[in-house]
Amino acid sequence: MADTIRERHERRLKALQKERNPYEAQWQELNDFIVPGRYRKGDARDPKGINGNKKIIDNSPKLAHRVAQSGMQAGLTSPTRPWMRYSITDKDLREFGPVKDYLYEATRRARERLAVSNIYNCLHSGYGDELLFGQFCLILTRAGRRLHGILPPVGQYWLAQSQYGMRVDTCYRRVWMTVEQIVGRWVAKPNSRDMDWSNVSSTIKNLWDRGNYDEVVEVFNAIEPRSARDPARPTKANKPFMSNYWEAGQDRDKMLEVSGFDRNPLIAPRWDVVGEDVYAATCPGMDALPDVKMLQTEQRWKGMGIEHQVRPPLVAPTSLRNKRNSSLPGTVTFVDEQSVGTAAYRRAFEVNVPLGDLAADIDEAKRRVDRAFYADLFMAISTMEGVQPRNQFELTQRKEEQLQQLGPTVERQHHELIQPLADWVFYQLDDDNELPDAPQDLQGEELNVDNISTLYQAQLAVSTGSIERMVSFVGNLAGARPDAVDKLDVDQAIDEYGDAIGVVSTIVRSDDKVKAIRDERVQQQQAAQATEAAAKLAPALRDGAQAAQALSATDDNGGPVELLRKLGIAG
Structure with missing residues (x-):
């Protein structure tokens, strides 16, 4: 007898749980010692971190985590500045006016749709999970026409990645729902008082009949590629990615919902992975954990030493x-x-406790925790010695070496977070017919996503510096050899510099517009030169006309003397 959909889901869920088990003990420690409440073991009666500060004496690690979390949000996906843009590979076509305008407008509309959604809030919380546990999972959905994100807590989901390990494409998660939520979503029919209890267990109906609307029920959701489907049937049960729900521990042949998505809705960036592992092997929280434990122990010792001296x-x-x-x-x-x-x-x-030595060791442990979370980098402006930098470029120049340390992480965030998120938003705009009309020149071109976030631009500080040094070198050389300027393609230098610093494309004119402006300027210069030449030639023409008139007069009166007199040469 063939397995039912639910039996296949439950069998795979057990396999995914087995794969995640080795990580859970460390996640619990990270939760207990750094930021309590972020790891949920699955019990609906879990206090959710309300009383979870029992192992924390010094909150410096929690503050470092908070600084890094805000720094990731501001540096990668800030709602207040551009952090991505749509582009194409063909540089010449990319500089063509209509194509450039289309890409800019598509980017602007994508950012507007994100700004009115909850996705930025999800990303901010997600960065906290990634810094602490090494990864987070964001499920991209729709709430009517509004984009909507779901961020399940760490401990409530299990992941698997695609065949080639390029991206997470499977997520099984536990969802705690009230009886009222279940009935409202899967029992009550829209715009009707009728109830369809066929997909829920008798337990749900009994709780509803007794008025226990807020009783919590365990529900599972499976999101993964649907291998067996009929593309010719455009139904929810035949979409490329399935999203199925079932009630835990009840009738094994019942499903609350069999549905799906048109494309992969999962965004699950990892800080760093080893081989084909699904979960992160390291992250700032894991790196800082030994120092965090030592910090709490030494703070306890210091407190005991002070207490022995004050209250012996x-x-x-x-x-x-x-x-x-x-x-x-x-x-x-x-x-x-x-x-x-x-x-x-x-x-x-x-009791003679060397409090000075102990305090110095505690300060050193705090500095190591800050370095592990890159808090010293994200707080560079406020903690930098000397005159504070006036702009982002000066900050980048001062902290270039530290910023390079974030390079691999920023690259991974681009491939596992920024690019799939921007692609998904683009397809949503396309589905809603909210994209501008694409130029014919874009037919057959593959759309790319450029990362222009602050942290990514910091990685490009080396390239902008090399451009500036090259231009300065040529400028100095031109003092002795003016023809040296001919070697420098100024237009290309401007384009490359603008791309490196992520400047808004609308303030840099496209190549065809620049050519039109220069052609018009040449025509104006030629017209001005022609006018000037005509003005200079007019007196000569006037004198020539007088000479011709005088010459004709000499033919009547005769004699060269008369000719010279008419020209004013002879008296």
């Missing part, structure tokens, strides 16, 4: 055992006069 353990004579006595400041303990010499409180033992 005391010894007192047995004569005070049954008498009123107190060691609090300002209190008085009454003793007999003959016992004064032996009744004093004394320290039980001397």
Whole structure:
């Protein structure tokens, strides 16, 4: 007997759970020692980190994580500045006016659609998970015409990647839903009071009938490529990517929903992976964990040392055992006069904690944690010594070496986050007929996504510096050899520099517009030269006309003397 859809899903879910198990112990430690509440083990009654600060004494790692999280959002996908643009490979065609305008307008509309969605909020939270656990998973959906993102907590999903490991294409996740949510989505019919209870268990119906609308129920969702489908049937159950829901632990042949997506809805960037692993092998949180543990231990030691000095353990004579006595400041303990010499409180033992050395070691541990989270890089402006940089270029020049350390991570974010997200938004615009009319020249051209985020531009600081040095060198050389300027293609230098710093394409004219402007300027110069030449030639023509008139007159009167007189040469 063939397996049902649900049986296949549950079998694969067990395999995915087995693959993720080795990572869970470390994720729990990262959650407990750095940012409690971000890892959910799956229990619906989990307090979700409300009382999760029991292992944290020094919150410096949490602050470093927060700085890095904000830095990733501002540096990679800031809502306030361009961070991606659509482009094509053909450079000449890319500089063609209509094509350039189309790419700019498509980019602008994509950013506008993202700005009114919740995707930026999801990305900000996702960067926190990636910094701490090494990856996050974002599910791209629609809420009517509005783009919508779903960010399941770490611990509530299981991943698998495509055949060649290029991108995550499978996500099984646990969803905790109330009875009211389940009934509203899968039982109640739209625009009707009718109820269809055929896809839910009797447990749901009984809870609904008893009025337990807020009772939490465990539901699973499977998103993965659909291998067996009929492309000729454009139904939800035949879409390229399936998205199926079922209620955990109930009737094994029932599915809450069998649906799907037209394209891969999963965005799951990893910080760094080894081989064909699905989950990240390392990330800032993992790198910082040993120092975080040592930091908490040393802070505990320092606190104990200070407490031993401020509130030391005391010894007192047995004569005070049954008498009123107190060691609090300002209190008085009454003793007999003959016992004064032996009744004093004394320290039980001397504690000489080298607090200075301990504090220095704690500061060093904090610096290592900051370096692990790149917090020192993201806080470069506020912590930089000397005169503060006035612009992003100066900051980039000062921190170029540190910025290069983020290069591999930024490249991975481009391939696993920025590019698939921009592609997905483009297809949504196309589905909604919100893209501008494409020029005929773009037929057959493959659309690319350029990363123009702040962090990516920082990686290009070397290229912009080389362009500036080259232009400066040629300028200096032209002082001795003016023809050296002929070697420099100024137009291409401007284009390359603009691309490197991610300048808005509309402020750099396309090659055809530049050619038209220069042709018009040449025509104007030629017209001006012709006018000037005509003005210079007019007196000569006037004198020539007078000479011709005088010559004709001499033919009547005769004699060269008369000719010279008419020309004003002879009196």
